Amino acid sequence: MVERSGRFRVYRVVPSVPHLNLQAVDEPRLYTVYESGYETIQQSVDTLRTGDLIEATVSGNPADDEEAWRLTAIDRIDSVRMDFVVDATLPAVADTCWEPGQSEPQCVQLLDQENAPSSSDLDAESGDPIGACCVQPRETLPNDAFIPNILTGTLPLESVLQSVPGTDDPAVTALFIDPARPDASNHEIPFGVAMLFTDSTAELRKRFYQQYDCPVDPTSDIDTRPSFDPYAV
Template sequence: MTVSNQPSTDLPVERRGEFRVYRVVESVPHLNLQRVDEPRLYTVYRSGYDEATQEAVDDLRTGDRVSATLVGDPDADEEPWRVERVDRDDGVATAFAVDVDPPGTAVDAWAAADAESAGDPEPSCRTILDDGEPVGACCVQPRDPLPNGAFVPTVLAGLLPLESQFAAVPGVGDPAAEALFLDPDPPDATTYESPYGVVLLFTAAGAATADRFREAYDLPRDTDTRPDFDPYGV
């Protein structure tokens, strides 16, 4: 008889750390958790937990930063992980508007970026000032490197790296308190009129400025503004 000292591959594995929450859309029965310290995305079940854990999972919102313990099989790519423990640390308040006209500062930022570094897949940002003080940034993200060119669906799935901008708003250096994502095209578009999407990042000091953009794009606070679309059709 041969005895193996290797651990069973059937045993669940724990992953502990800090994660950013992405709720995708309501029709998807999972959440995506992006590691804060490395580009690693975990898909987790949204339901099926004990009462306390289920309540904590239900309270999560896109943009939340959480400390969590996940359990699953790292070799089973198609099998979601389970949340064993989750505690909300803080978060970035997010909002989404689609099929809208981009703000003038985004149009100017894209024109400048296109003139200076056409074809660069990285976002280009301009500082937003309030009474001469930097309180935020307007960043334009080219569609070309995104899956199917989709901007808001890519953000909702947690597939667009944002941690560095959340940790320090470009041109400001302070953490982001709010992020407004504006897509000039519908989320289920197959062709695009605009070659970019827009993210407006605001620090805590930029709340009043953020309010003006929220009013302009009908994005009230404490409201789920995720667009209704079929993510499997994108």
């Protein structure tokens, strides 16, 4: 057994999956760890949610891909509230940062304004920058799946979470919108959308969350992860 210590982003996958995925911040490595069977740290593990940033130590056998790792120490230091919407109409602003044939993520800055969310509002050059709308092409993702790869932590997001494009600030909330169902085998729209916000009190953020029927309060206990088996996709 070996131990690895550092900072990790937590992905709880979905309720039907009995483990957690930890995306290492300082290396492109995903660790699958047990979510139960602990003694002194079980309560801390139980309170973890997707988007938490932790200082932790994990123990396991890197040569055994079938066996999960175990947490031996954990300290929650920060969090990004993450919410998920599937089988949804994408926001109009997403069209401003998508071009046919695009193979790399692209983002557009979000400005906090008084009008309802629309591409014309968000193109205006007034208002305070409070986040970014980013499109993620499917063709670079396993099985062309957007939200399933977010839920499992297999789409590295740390760079944009720590510094939202177009701002110098970290994300405090993130809204992931997929026009397809999680188990879809065909995708008419070739990308998914990540709405990253640096200010949880911004009116524009609130309107987007209301539009997609997600909890406006970032401290809400409502879990918006879709119910499905991401490993069967």
